């Protein structure tokens with residue numbers, strides 16, 4: 001089966017006042033349809049830079065070499081106008097902070113409606129309201145949430161709205177950049193479970209970025225570990241947990257709280273994921 005995403009020898013540079021800084025170096029990985037891939041690594045290791053390059057949202061940086069193929073197409077060769085339709089329809093981003101990605105002065109329904117309009121999805125008025133309502137229900141929100149402004153919703157609800165927007169046009173790839181890091185632990189698990197459920201329903205592949213190995217182990221099929229811009233280790237989650245090759249991976253696993261580590265390992269070994277069914 002052709003990969004949804006194929007990243008080959010990707011190198012990304014930023015221009016800084018002190019010279020060119022290589023944030024991502026020779027990174028390669030690919031995702032099969034529906035696959036869940038986790039990118040872990042400490043802050044500054046190049047995880048966000050990698051997926052921002054894919055979304056063509058790099059600020060002050062550039063792809064110095066390598067290829068980014070989305071459903072077999074070279075992302076950098078897609079004309080800007082066409083690329084606007086690729087975002088959301090083929091690949092969408094669930095950002096780190098829902099706060100900053102939702103427009104504070106527009107009701108939720110209007111923001112989702114604008115997304116439909118931008119992509120030429122036409123509805124009659126009642127039909128639009130129903131479509132938005134059912135989309136919100138898919139992520140565990142009441143349909144009436146469309147009448148709210150972002151500040152009237154909790155952090156978890158706002159992140160659910162972002163998830164709803166990310167699946168609104170049925171993309172084949174979802175990029176989720178620490179989608180739950182700003183939330184309380186309990187809410188984190190629920191929101192991640194929702195993301196897992198809608199991703200599975202849609203059959204989309206997902207790249208989940210995070211630094212919490214335990215959370216990752218529950219969610220992904222395969223894991224890639226980034227360290228200082230390089231992908232230092234990659235493999236099925238149970239294999240990486242059972243025999244980590246890189247010192248940094250070992251450290252990440254050993255740093256799990258002791259009550260979590262055996263559980264995460266056991267889960268990984270069973271291939272069970274709490275998010276898969278939920």
Ligand code: ADP
Nearest residue numbers: 014023042043044045046047048049050059060
């Ligand atoms: P992560 O997502 O793993 O935390 P990032 O991809 O955000 O890491 O950052 C990787 C590296 O690139 C870091 O050293 C960061 O300081 C640097 N970086 C990120 N954005 C910029 C930028 N706009 N200009 C210069 N350096 C940047």
